[in-house]
Amino acid sequence: METVITLAYLVAAALFIYGIKRLSSPVTARGGNRMAAVGMLIAVVAALMEERILNVPELIAGLALGGAIGAVLAKRVPMTAMPEMVAAFNGFGGIASALVASAEVLRYYAREIGVAAEAGGDISAVATAAFDRPLALTIALSVLIGCVTFSGSFVAYGKLSERLKSNGFRGLRAASILVGLGVLAATVWMVVAAPAFPAVEGPVMTSLVALAALALVLGVFLVLPIGGADMPVVIALLNSYSGLAAAATGFVLSNYALIVSGALVGASGLILTKIMCDAMNRSLANVLLGGFGAEATGGAAAAGGEERPIRSTSADDVAVLLSYASSVIVVPGYGLAVAQAQHEVREMAEILERQGVEVRYAIHPVAGRMPGHMNVLLAEANVPYDKLVEMDDINADFATTDVVLVVGANDVVNPAARTDKTSPIYGMPILNVDEAGNVIVLKRSMRAGYAGIENELFYNPKTQMLFGDAKASIKAVIDELKALQPA
Amino acid sequence: METVITLAYLVAAALFIYGIKRLSSPVTARGGNRMAAVGMLIAVVAALMEERILNVPELIAGLALGGAIGAVLAKRVPMTAMPEMVAAFNGFGGIASALVASAEVLRYYAREIGVAAEAGGDISAVATAAFDRPLALTIALSVLIGCVTFSGSFVAYGKLSERLKSNGFRGLRAASILVGLGVLAATVWMVVAAPAFPAVEGPVMTSLVALAALALVLGVFLVLPIGGADMPVVIALLNSYSGLAAAATGFVLSNYALIVSGALVGASGLILTKIMCDAMNRSLANVLLGGFGAEATGGAAAAGGEERPIRSTSADDVAVLLSYASSVIVVPGYGLAVAQAQHEVREMAEILERQGVEVRYAIHPVAGRMPGHMNVLLAEANVPYDKLVEMDDINADFATTDVVLVVGANDVVNPAARTDKTSPIYGMPILNVDEAGNVIVLKRSMRAGYAGIENELFYNPKTQMLFGDAKASIKAVIDELKALQPA
Amino acid sequence: MDIALVVVFVIATFLGAELIAKVPAILHTPLMSGANAISGITIVGALIVTGAVASPWAKWVGFAALVFATINVVGGFLVTDRMLEMFKRPDRSEAATTPSTNGRGK
Amino acid sequence: MDIALVVVFVIATFLGAELIAKVPAILHTPLMSGANAISGITIVGALIVTGAVASPWAKWVGFAALVFATINVVGGFLVTDRMLEMFKRPDRSEAATTPSTNGRGK
Numbered sequence A, B: 001m002e003t004v005i006t007l008a009y010l011v012a013a014a015l016f017i018y019g020i021k022r023l024s025s026p027v028t029a030r031g032g033n034r035m036a037a038v039g040m041l042i043a044v045v046a047a048l049m050e051e052r053i054l055n056v057p058e059l060i061a062g063l064a065l066g067g068a069i070g071a072v073l074a075k076r077v078p079m080t081a082m083p084e085m086v087a088a089f090n091g092f093g094g095i096a097s098a099l100v101a102s103a104e105v106l107r108y109y110a111r112e113i114g115v116a117a118e119a120g121g122d123i124s125a126v127a128t129a130a131f132d133r134p135l136a137l138t139i140a141l142s143v144l145i146g147c148v149t150f151s152g153s154f155v156a157y158g159k160l161s162e163r164l165k166s167n168g169f170r171g172l173r174a175a176s177i178l179v180g181l182g183v184l185a186a187t188v189w190m191v192v193a194a195p196a197f198p199a200v201e202g203p204v205m206t207s208l209v210a211l212a213a214l215a216l217v218l219g220v221f222l223v224l225p226i227g228g229a230d231m232p233v234v235i236a237l238l239n240s241y242s243g244l245a246a247a248a249t250g251f252v253l254s255n256y257a258l259i260v261s262g263a264l265v266g267a268s269g270l271i272l273t274k275i276m277c278d279a280m281n282r283s284l285a286n287v288l289l290g291g292f293g294a295e296a297t298g299g300a301a302a303a304g305g306e307e308r309p310i311r312s313t314s315a316d317d318v319a320v321l322l323s324y325a326s327s328v329i330v331v332p333g334y335g336l337a338v339a340q341a342q343h344e345v346r347e348m349a350e351i352l353e354r355q356g357v358e359v360r361y362a363i364h365p366v367a368g369r370m371p372g373h374m375n376v377l378l379a380e381a382n383v384p385y386d387k388l389v390e391m392d393d394i395n396a397d398f399a400t401t402d403v404v405l406v407v408g409a410n411d412v413v414n415p416a417a418r419t420d421k422t423s424p425i426y427g428m429p430i431l432n433v434d435e436a437g438n439v440i441v442l443k444r445s446m447r448a449g450y451a452g453i454e455n456e457l458f459y460n461p462k463t464q465m466l467f468g469d470a471k472a473s474i475k476a477v478i479d480e481l482k483a484l485q486p487a
Numbered sequence C, D: 001m002d003i004a005l006v007v008v009f010v011i012a013t014f015l016g017a018e019l020i021a022k023v024p025a026i027l028h029t030p031l032m033s034g035a036n037a038i039s040g041i042t043i044v045g046a047l048i049v050t051g052a053v054a055s056p057w058a059k060w061v062g063f064a065a066l067v068f069a070t071i072n073v074v075g076g077f078l079v080t081d082r083m084l085e086m087f088k089r090p091d092r093s094e095a096a097t098t099p100s101t102n103g104r105g106k
């Protein structure tokens, strides 16, 4: 039986492996996700066969409750809130690993004080082994990583959903170091006290609780100083951690499914984190030690002090300009997501296309707040897939484009990335919209984008600003376009 | 101690992993090979610490003897004979795995008949386990795969070194099936008889010997019908087998080093086999079931019956043509390796270059008898690396080239691959030499190349044949070139 | 603790690192989300602990773990699927079935 | 036979399959040759068997295995190294040290 179960775990692991592989290619991604889900189902069924089950109702209740909550959350979440949803799910996974490891400790304890014997015997093969130091260490690691993942993920959740605005406080770094030392001490304490457990239960229990509490604080402190724009990277990293937490729990339970899958996610998550950093032209260290998202805002505010001339325009002027253009490129950014203006943009494009204007969309890899954010939004509005052009493919075309419509984008069109060596985004590849004939920028104010820096583009003589919420602005443009059409 | 040894094996495995990865990129390849060698050293040292060693002199003698033979063979082998050398090494690896598994059987047997007790006790932890059916099965697999690898590799060796010309005999396929059934029977026999062993030693011993003998025959039968040109693919496949044999032996000994490394080589070898097949535009099944190398020769002989006009030329005409050219492309093929004319080709190129003629080399991916064959040869003659141009990069340049010098190449310049749907090489990408102004073909006769098919190029009015051994022909051209030069 | 577990962990880590090499930017989030769902494998641990334990404390801690892990697994796979649904190319399949003169020819 | 061995084998097989993806044609043979040397890992098995066995038969069979495996390992790595040595770019390094006017300028 044990052999069959382990083989089932292997099959699940193989499905995870293929699943992850397929998830990294557009054509196969959806199938890959389903493959992994099937693998998980197999693993769950195998787990249910692992030992004689005492608590059937609890298992059914737990699966039903968790499944229902997960399903409702996943179905209800709006497209734009998906990154924070992933962060939250990730946090749940982390705390689950920590709880499983803690339950193992309680299991040993219960056996000692005789609860098990009364209730019909504790039948776990694992729990009959000695509570030795290596076991204590793996339990400590599992609790540590799991708790850091949990609290860190929820800080990321708060930042992404803009419920949490704080970037920390003075002395946060020193405090983090202190907490880190505390975590270390609690771990050592628990390992040292392990051999006496469960006969002498005090030290292990106390250190376990202390470790969990400190790890929760550590998770908060580690993520707090990181800017909101870097949260996707942080979530990818925390996802890697939650894989490691699962693997650590696997060591506690001597379970191959957890070890293999946890290690897979731990390693591939780390690679994905690196890939995401590369796409943003940042180093991981730079992200983790508090990137520009948190600090540079001051500079922008200072620069905003002086008054410089800008050209402001109106919806009817924009409509005229657009209808006389032969080629238009729309550059969507985070503001499109905030305004939820994707449907209006699509409608406007259709009107223009019917008039013979070529309309395309320039997709910057980090536009919005998660990779693929713009693709998701525009796809939701049924914009044809082949109209979305990636940065590298469209950058050469701006020079021959009549009008560029920048809808709620800012950093991804900031020429400082090309020219200003002191800028925090220097070196990031951007969309060269300033090469086009006319640039129209739709945003609500002169405020900075996520990097918190001034954008020279807005002062470019070619640029006209159409202030207001993007959805309202585009609606107005549509009305004007319709009015211009021969009835 | 066991933990330390297993960790050492893990380190070795990690070095193998990085080694293989690096071997697949030109810049890092050499370092990768050395990394893997260091890994092997670590594994050997770890193995020496595995158990209390009884037979120190034997170990030293074995390592010294094997090391010396291996080193001498590797140093002495001429460049052109490297593929067959790899085949031979691979065969040795396969038989070693089979012998280790067999030694395990003998060890059980010896323990039973009391030899061990007299000689101081057999201290293997493994050998104290029962000789059960799973063990017997893994031993059988190890012997089977190891022996097939051994004999198959040596048939490949014979074919590549042209010592073995046979492509089999009538009824070979039927005979192979019979032998395969015999192998199956011997395996079943051994597994069934296992529990009684070593008390009843007859059946296991006999079936083991039978299995080994039949597997050796099977290896011969499987490789014999495959054409010599396909041997590199066969060696890659047999290499994958020898990995599997090592992994099977690892199961016999419960040794992680063997299992991990064997599985790595088994899987990556299979992928490499597929990559090599793709490069030759063949399917693996097509290769294994006896490809064109073996069969098509008949067709060529028939086609050779009719007489068709060809243009034959002489060394002095070629020299004049070359010295008045402004660009020359040399297309080396297997004949360059046979004639060992690489140094002469380089000398000729230098003379031409001093006269202002541009000389480059067009490298077809499967020119010669192993991938990279031409690169190896020309590098040996110190031809600058950047003069060697890969097929895809040079194919567009033939149309603007004055003279193409085809030195012992045939199939890789055969236009039938482009035009003749019935040709066995149809669809293989070739070098488009017929687009050049003049084509000079250096070969000894009108005989076919490895695919055994006619080459229309030779009858092309643009083509002139310079018959004779390539080395002699080029030497003659060099002499004429020197004579042409102003003293 | 068995050394075999360490071997499995190390090899699986290498495998995980090899598994993804180039991922187009638009798939970063779905891939992250899918991997996150897989890290919910700790559900297996939660099931084992909750199912086999007799002590009420351990049972309820395990129960909490089970609920959280199930949220992670079910929510994770569903949300990933929803993301990927967005990347479908609705035009392609429609274009193949609906005649392309629609709304244009007449 | 321990199930852990099977787990390790399967995961390592997946890893091996991921390890190489695109290999330029000129490296096919060296890669094959290097992998072949690695498959000589059976030398570890030969050492264990030969070193620990008391029976003379088993010992000599093991000895033969050891010799063959060592040939495979030593020969394999050396021949791979020789092949790769050929791919060095002798000109590059020379060009950097020798002035390029050599035999031309004067």
Ligand SMILES: NC(=O)c1ccc[n+]([C@@H]2O[C@H](COP(=O)([O-])OP(=O)(O)OC[C@H]3O[C@@H](n4cnc5c(N)ncnc54)[C@H](OP(=O)(O)O)[C@@H]3O)[C@@H](O)[C@H]2O)c1
Pocket (backbone or CB within 6 Å): A228, A229, A230, A231, A232, A233, A280, A332, A333, A334, A335, A336, A338, A339, A365, A366, A367, A368, A369, A370, A371, A372, A373, A407, A408, A409, A410, A411, A412, A413, A442, A443, A444, A445, A446, A447, A448, A449, A450, A451, A468, A469, A470, A471
């Ligand atoms: N995509 C990713 O994966 C990812 C991950 C991490 C970090 N980031 C970072 O996020 C940034 C993305 O650049 P981006 O150009 O897309 O966005 P951005 O630089 O953050 O700028 C968004 C702009 O949209 C405007 N906006 C907000 N709400 C609006 C509304 N309702 N109507 C109209 N305009 C509105 C804002 O200006 P007003 O307030 O004046 O309206 C703001 O300047 C980059 O710095 C990138 O590094 C992205």
Ligand SMILES: NC(=O)c1ccc[n+]([C@@H]2O[C@H](COP(=O)([O-])OP(=O)(O)OC[C@H]3O[C@@H](n4cnc5c(N)ncnc54)[C@H](OP(=O)(O)O)[C@@H]3O)[C@@H](O)[C@H]2O)c1
Pocket (backbone or CB within 6 Å): B228, B229, B230, B231, B232, B233, B280, B332, B333, B334, B335, B336, B338, B339, B365, B366, B367, B368, B369, B370, B371, B372, B373, B407, B408, B409, B410, B411, B412, B413, B442, B443, B444, B445, B446, B447, B448, B449, B450, B451, B468, B469, B470, B471
């Ligand atoms: N490279 C690989 O990895 C690999 C692997 C497997 C199979 N193959 C196969 O091998 C073939 C390679 O094509 P190829 O064009 O290089 O070679 P080829 O088609 O085999 O032709 C070689 C030619 O060289 C001539 N030749 C032999 N000795 C010579 C000498 N001493 N002087 C002058 N000429 C001599 C022969 O003609 P004469 O006898 O008339 O002189 C022969 O026609 C392809 O079919 C390929 O698929 C290659």
